[in-house]
Amino acid sequence: MSDALLTIEGLTKRFGGVTAVNGVDMVVPQGTVMGLMGPNGAGKTSLVNLVTGFYTPDEGSVLFEGDEMAGLAPHQISRRGITRTYQNVRLLSGFSVLEQVVAGMYASRKASSLSSLVMWPGERRERHECLERADALLARVGVTERRELAETLPYGTQRRVEIARALATDPRLVLLDE
Ligand SMILES: Nc1ncnc2c1ncn2[C@@H]1O[C@H](COP(=O)(O)OP(=O)(O)OP(=O)(O)O)[C@@H](O)[C@H]1O
Ligand SMILES: [Mg+2]
Structure with a gap:
């Protein structure tokens, strides 16, 4: 091998x-x-x-x-396990910095979308874990904002948020397009 x-x-x-x-x-x-x-x-x-x-x-x-x-x-x-960022930042409009990263976890099925709709007790715990992980990932890439709308932040910060979102999928390979 x-x-x-x-x-x-x-x-x-x-x-x-x-x-x-x-x-x-x-x-x-x-x-x-x-x-x-x-x-x-x-x-x-x-x-x-x-x-x-x-x-x-x-x-x-x-x-x-x-x-x-x-x-x-x-x-x-x-x-x-392959993830990416985009040459032109592609964050979700109307979502906070923290939510952008949590969305990355849902995209990779680290969180189950059905249970998130019905809000079972297990979902509440899962949601809390997601938020904590997102917070840690943002800290890792040097972003201090959490509740702010991502689109209001400087370009460089948006790029970092995008990297945190990519890392939220627990990737084996990250492709950064510029
Ligand atoms: N979806 C598409 N439809 C038609 N042509 C395309 C498409 N995507 C890329 N191309 C063409 O393929 C070539 C390579 O483009 P690409 O965007 O991959 O280059 P790049 O190395 O990323 O350039 P840059 O440094 O400007 O980002 C260009 O000629 C481009 O116009
Ligand atoms: Mg390019």
């Missing part, structure tokens, strides 16, 4: 006449931080979109911990 977390082979994506990603081979070992650099339009965001299932590859394979991700939907890939 290799120590590769992610193995990309021959990954290709075309949009009409534009080949956004052209036969990319790449290995991301376990426990590493890797940067991907390239000029505007080089295909960095497209690569992130391919690995996270936002785009379906035309060719090639994306092996995550040995399993093929190409062709899976974003929520399936997210549940496997």
Whole structure:
């Protein structure tokens, strides 16, 4: 068994006449931080979109911990442990900083959405745990705000909130698009 977390082979994506990603081979070992650099339009965001299932590859394979991700939907890939942030911040409008991060947990099914509707006693406890975890994740990325609407915060802080939301899924791989 290799120590590769992610193995990309021959990954290709075309949009009409534009080949956004052209036969990319790449290995991301376990426990590493890797940067991907390239000029505007080089295909960095497209690569992130391919690995996270936002785009379906035309060719090639994306092996995550040995399993093929190409062709899976974003929520399936997210549940496997790959998460991301966006080049342009995408936070939920009308939600507080804390709620953004809790939403990340619900997205990954760390919390069950049915019980959250009926408010069983177990749900109240779960909700409390979610809030405590969200608070800890925000502290980890250096965000001091909690109840404020995320959209009212400076851009840099919003980016940090987005990272906390990504970490809320307990990911094995985090892709930060800029
Ligand atoms: N959904 C799409 N439809 C059509 N063309 C697309 C789409 N997504 C990306 N492209 C094209 O693919 C190429 C690569 O774009 P991409 O956004 O991946 O580059 P990038 O490296 O992220 O650039 P930047 O540094 O500006 O963020 C560009 O020519 C872009 O116009
Ligand atoms: Mg980009």
